[in-house]
Amino acid sequence: MNKILPEGISPARFNQAVSKFKKIVGNSWVVVEEGPQLNSYNDRYPMREVQLHAPSAAVAPKNVAEIQAILAVAREYRIPLWPISTGRNFIYGGPAPRKAGTVVLDLKRMNRIIEVNEKHAYAVVEPGVSYFDLYRHLQTRKSKLWIDCAAPGWGGVVGNTMDRGVGYTPYGEHFLMQCGMQVILADGTIVDTGMGGQPNSTTRNIYQYGRGPSVDGMFTMSNYGIATRLGVYLMPEPPGYRPYMITLPREEDVELFTELLRPLKLNMLIPNAATTVELILEAAISVTKAQYHRGKGPVPDSARKKMMSDLDLGVWNFYGALYGPDPVMNNNWKVIKETFSQIKGVRFYTEEERGHDPAFNYRAKLMKGVPNLSEFNYVNWVPNGSHVALAPMAPVNGKTALEQYQLVRAKANKFGFDYLGEYIVGWRDMHHIFCPVWDRGDESEKRKVYDMMNELIAEGAEAGFGSYRTHLDLMDQVAATFKWNDNALARVNEKIKDALDPLGILAPGKSGIWPAHMRAAR
């Protein structure tokens, strides 16, 4: 098989660029030979041919100066680069680039925790710092600050924030909690956003908005620059913490529950990014499909009922937490229990009652910013499991919660899959995470998942459910649904792309944004 190269680049030209990359970072930090090292940059859970996202090489700089030198070579030879921080959120494609042949710019070696400010409660980190790293660092120095982590604890603080991911503490909306971004543009210019635009600023990581246009958001989920440093707010450890779980026995209960939940969220009685988890995703933390259903297709209702009874679960399982001094927590718990007690059959669990359950256990960790990987137990739902996510947004609205669930579950079942999903409930919104699991060795299941996701994107958009984030294979399709007013938003995105990266060397295709010379082919 011929080596995959960046589109339009001859082998000779590619080799010249690679030689220059080697001179910049050293031979051992350029991976170019076909083999396991290069394959480790592939998409682990592809829905289509893995070659569609196979890089031609990976180059791993240690600092900003090396990135600038790499960019100079990329501009000279027109080599596209796909920046990654830790590259370990595999559900969206992991470290793999959108377009085959793109060179991965692996920033894992840039792993300095530059500052922890205990007084003003923030940290400044480089892209290679994982949640595990930052957590461990704070623990070692006996910090009284919490991190907020996404479910993959080996994921990166910078990468997750730049992809507008979420965690589960009151600081769960990561983009809201970033402050002070450093990016390198395609031309090599280093930009500090916000107050960082002022030399010697004392508020670079304190006040987010700076003056003039706030450009931070423009660099997230985009391909306009490479984030090389980020300030993130850290939550002061509260005087008390009590995680809890609420189970609801019937599918339709999600409607009333969500209605009752909204004021508690808006008024911050439930301050954290809470989760309303459906039965199968919740059960899959502890059991496998084969324990309940040996046949093909989704688990039948009789088996779902048995699962609920065996594991003491509801069709819906809500996780939240109380934070603060005891009187505050006691009061809030009373309000929460009174509010939801009007749902017939509702049950409430505290950590004392349920802490032994692996699902409760890991949720309790996440809601206080203790990173782990336990959520991925669910990938064992079927042997040799694979997973992917689609994340439509919803308001915190009962009718929508039920309708969106029914739409997605019906689609999953139609294609022969179980619905695995949850609502992550923010302040006013819910991220609906749908994450089907299939046998990664089964080509026909792969194709079905891909077809299913495409149908969901199209039908979801018709129903007003836009997705905020998705896998490499689905980025164009999701982008195409943001088409209001003759694709006005896409056209703005392209104008910015052309202005900031006229040669189109940064992450072609990220979030459906392509450089000018690749647009005609789309």
Added chain:
Amino acid sequence: MKPPRSFGLLISALILLINVGEVRAADQADRAARGEDLFDRWCQPCHGAGPQYPGTMALKVRLGEKRSVLLERDDLVKPYVEFVIRNGFQMMPPFRPTELSEKNIGEIWEYLASGRGKGNGGKSKDK
């Protein structure tokens, strides 16, 4: 009687060999210690002992409870361990060279082979 010169050389050679052996053993112990740290960082979050570890759950399903915790296993072999870390296996994703070098992977193997993780299976190492 004065010992023959060759006898002295033999003793020196033996001492040297013992020293080399000691140095090698010490090297191995160092590598295993580094491997322990790497294991704790990269492997334990999936392969610790208990119901909350995805890798342990996967191995339990595939091989049974007894062979589900890596640190308790006696049947692992070096090429297999090294292969799986770099290539991944089934649901387990691979590790990139920026995360674990070939040397690091060897150190993780030394740790597994040393048996020093046995007994607690990483239970108390929730990082």
